[in-house]
Amino acid sequence: MLEKISQAKVFGGWHQQFTHLSKVVNCSMRFAIYLPEEASSDNPVPVLYWLSGLTCTDENFMQKAAAFKAAAKLGIAIVAPDTSPRGKEVPDDADEAYDFGHGAGFYVDALQLPWKTHYQMYSYIVGELPDLIEAHFPVSKLRSISGHSMGGHGALVIGLRNSERYCSISAFSPISHPIDCPWGTKALSHYLGKDIELWKQYDAVELLKQAMARLPILVDQGEDDPFLASQLKPDLLLSAAERSGSDVKLRMQPGYDHSYFFIQSFIEDHLRFHAGFLHNQERAES
């Protein structure tokens, strides 16, 4: 059951927040949705799923990304889930660090105790959440996926592994190669255990090396991002894409950092990128 906890009109459409009891992550989860004015049961709109980064909730993108004007114009809904299970019953990092546990689900299905009881964000994003959205809102089954930082990693991995479920993929400042950076190795070793072979299915660089991407991918990266060299490594993404002949467009943006000020500067490009593929598919199916 969905419980609506807020609603505000924005650019003619509606921003709403809901909570629901998730079977997959085994606790109450909050998400936000933006529905453009034109969305109705007679006119279901496609959906962009947005995955946020470390420490974020459903609110960061919705409040700071300045995405609604373009989404309203392009006729696209946006769904922003939380970045992890939360609550007193959900285990957290022992030191309450920002980069593991609450706010840092890393979009994986955990295999290790005590994490695996709740940290099943991969299956939540791929299956349970879109099923819920498509059952309760005036949206079609056409989806694209995007995200930022840890959420850029999530969008790439989920889109690459489930190409039949999405029309296009994009990312801002993604953690491209989590099996070889501090944020990634901390999270993957705890959630998945020591076997690095298990980590590779959650690594965009490894996935792009193994097989040609079936979906188009747009990536924006700020050149003055303090995490660029140590955590993000988009150059590895590009070389893996070239190796497999994948359609990855990486745009290095001079002067921009890791913040939502960077995201809001280019989010319209991403929305137009996704809208092109979503509406093309819509026309093909009608």
Place this chain on the structure above:
Amino acid sequence: MLEKISQAKVFGGWHQQFTHLSKVVNCSMRFAIYLPEEASSDNPVPVLYWLSGLTCTDENFMQKAAAFKAAAKLGIAIVAPDTSPRGKEVPDDADEAYDFGHGAGFYVDALQLPWKTHYQMYSYIVGELPDLIEAHFPVSKLRSISGHSMGGHGALVIGLRNSERYCSISAFSPISHPIDCPWGTKALSHYLGKDIELWKQYDAVELLKQAMARLPILVDQGEDDPFLASQLKPDLLLSAAERSGSDVKLRMQPGYDHSYFFIQSFIEDHLRFHAGFLHNQERAES
């Protein structure tokens, strides 16, 4: 002296935060500025001053209003001050209520102890802040003023009383008649004392009754704003404007509330409104 505490590139320009020691409010103050890419000493740009509402800092508008794309295109800088003096030495509401003291300076010059030592936000906004901005940034002396709720009240009052210093005024959901609403009477009685005649110089409805506004005024108000009837009363603003023949355009916006989702939906209209008058004046002076 200005101390820069943050900087981020956005839409080709720069969002920056500074602190400085204010003589007028007698403590350290923080403000934020957005400078469009084109601003330079050879090309100083006009400035829109934005006054925020109760509880806000310099950050709310800058993070949530989605104003930078239009400001960049129109070539306008935006300055967002804090909404009160702050710090351990600055007296606060006895109950730490949100509607008085810290975060609630009401843009007045306090006359009563203990408030008058720091709560001089009117003089800070009218004089010290623009002097500082014009001395340190590539901006012209052409100014407009806008704000939200308590800050909408501030923009109206400051613009009406200093028409020689601004080119245009706008407001979202302003507290139009603070001498007769709960937020206003609480603040004005503490800051100014019991003499209601002294309150009237900080009341947009009273000012508009007394004299024709010398500047054009645009006001947007959400019809589903929960504070509309009890605190905001834009109908009184309109009737006072009609009485004095003032140029006040009030737009009632069906379905919108009091949030930044409402502000971001219409901020571009306000920026275009101000840019028209600012750039007209620029051409007249060149």
